[in-house]
Amino acid sequence: MGLSRREFIKRTAALTAASCAGVSLTLPQAEEAQAFDADEWVRGSCRLCGVGCRVELGVKNGRPVALRGVPDSKTNFGYLCMKGMLFYKLMGHPDRLTKPLYRKSKKDKFKEISWDEALDIAAREFAKAVKTHGSDSVAYYGSGQALTEETYLFQKVMRGGLRTNNVEGNPRLCMASAVGGYLTSFGADEPIGSYADIEQATCFFLIGSNMAEAHPVLFRRVMRRKLDNKDAVKVINADPRISPTSRVADLHLQFEPGTDLALLNAMAYVIIEEGLYDEKFIGQYTTFRMGKKEEVSFEEYRSFLRDYTPERAAAICKGNITPDKIRTAARWFAKSNATMSMWTMGINQRKRGVWANNLIHNLHIITGQLMKPGADSFSLTGQPNACGGVREGGGLCHILPGHRLVKKDKLRHQVEDLWGIPRGRIPAKPGYHTMAMFTAVNQGKIKAIWINCTSPAQSLPNADLYRKGMAREDLFMVVTDIFPTKTTELANLVLPTAFHFEKTGVYGCTERRSQLTWKAVDPPGEAKPEVWIVREWALRLAKELDDPVIAKCVAPFVGKEEQYELPEAIWNEYTQKLTKGRDNDLRGATYRVLRQRPDGVQWPAPTEEWALKGGTYKKFVRGMDPLADEHAKDEKPYQFYGPAHPDKKLWIWLRPHKGPEEMPDAEFPFYLSTGRVIDQWHTASMTGRIPELMRANPYAYVEVNPRDAKRLGISPGDMILVESRRGRNLLPAKVYEGPVEGMVFVYWYDQHEDRLINRVTKDAFDPGSKEPEFKICACRIKRVSGPKVLKPYLASITT
């Protein structure tokens, strides 16, 4: 008797899972079971985090019906997390924005309008601002979730067309310090190694990252590596909060927030004093630096570190830190065959985030724990295309596509020439960085802003201050998004966009890997891909401002079909022209190649031949990285050709310990830190609309250490007022051995005004990277009442 349809689907499910785990199942009729469940499987990447898991969307009668991981993909080997598995439910969600919406005044209700009207209004308002107040009165604020083609085209129109470098994006809030760290330590942005190092590492140093919840599929690989090599592999987790990540740790270093610079310097001290450093590597490839131009000696570095003996550092770090723990961590780090560090926002979102990045890199440089298999200093990215789109595609105010600095005349002119626009068209001065941009909004200096695929009204620190600016009646604000958000509440014009798999384009994940997602289903209603929106807007702008150069910026794309041809044409221009000769050379990663590969291509990939093999797994290694061979100056196996270090060496930095901007005091005695929870992502505009995910965490709470709770008479579920010098929240308590004593921790996804924690956080920022110190500020907490029934909340739009 034949199997039932459900039985076939179950077998498909089992076979797919088994193929990921390398378990062989012998099931009758296995062949027939495959391909029974969908008309077509379309390949792409997960929409959510920066891991970049490869997925296939099963489509039936034009609707998404199933999702599966891609077992051949080196990012995830077929595994997905629950968030990743469910994002396709957002296609066809009833809350989707499906029509352009407009209101002249922010006090009015929105009215549905046509695309023609919407694009005319957007063009008229931006043109009016430019004519009346100059080019720098307009701005674009984008996202590490926009496709590379989108970021590239937006910034091209803003810089080349509207003559402003006011181009920013939310990656400024999450990885700008990592960029600063890579550039100043290695001379080139983005990690040297890859995820593949995980399977070869024998020591993991996880600091400032709750990988288990924020990057679950990658964490699975760390966990697998540990389970398979229980004694041989050591895991060190350094974090002020015990999280699910700490579960696999052999050593948990729980320090007080903001003391990590001392900890990292103390580890370096032990490595130097105990002779655990790699003298040959240091001699061949490195220099020591106090400032950019000030070179110092090894002895000076050694004497600088004397301020950070384990005893002194333990006294600064407090928590559970002892001199012995610091010594153990340093020895494991240095002596292991291959050490891999991974970190995220705990390191980056700091007043001294770049320094913290430098000090992790220092540990790798002095021990030579780089370039060899399994060894790397590897910053994890939070968003799926912060690296590919924003870091590489020119999405920040000071960088042009292909890792070019705006302020360098030669590089700016290169871009102008490649775009075929007059030299001098792109201003020489970088634009406003994110915090300066929203300060300028507050001051009324910016008159028109385009916000794409992100929600600064919720995600900026000290949010109330900046929401006031966004609410100004003399600011025209366009928002392109798929759902209503806290930011659409402040917009004049809301434009509905196509979601992932409803359009075509490339995401570049954490490990320099570019992956293509192919359109599989139609967007709902009148939602449109951003690339179409920008092109049509630019053509209207050219007329309004009577400026043919604006039209020139989009001329190569006019007449192209919008779903496949248009993004491909943009990608071709970007990769073939703008990345040629740059360290992120992507010329080989054509759509043709990307479609053939299960997991995209890692740059540098100058030729299709190289790209078809997957590209470059390790940068700077001769024989592995084509650019290392091309730029080789000598016979040494490693060649550091990065654009930021003229001496082509790695720099070991002398960076002193510095605490956070705001320390707890008598009035505000607690540290406040914020972060993610596994089932919610960012501002929850997406995950909050998936009932299965919302159910697990319907609202944010404040985690309080049990000893603090006892002292303050707080029981689980009690309503707690969390207050800082900037704002307050009222949240239920979770009494939990997570945060170190004296610290509270709040999830930042909740959109409810009472629980929107960025009303409380501080907007101090790193002077180098300009990334805000979300992770640390001072607050006080007070029990207000017993438990209350709370409702989940999501922003909506009324028309």
Place this chain on the structure above:
Amino acid sequence: MPIGGFVITVTPSKGQQAVRALSALDGVEVYGSGGDGEVIAVLETGTSKDMERLVDRISAMDFVASVSLAYLNAEDEMLQQ
């Protein structure tokens, strides 16, 4: 009625015990396991919400190190939407 294909990673030394405990759960069918503690299970529940609940329950089990998905079919729910 969603159907999910899962890899449940359990403490390798407790493989047999894990397979027995997982098989005893309503909605869980174990299809096989590897020596390194990877259990292949198919979950079938009334709704995706129930699926999430079941995953939470499995994740909380003592010997379970992680629950990873590889496949999800929710055609009934999606076609109804």
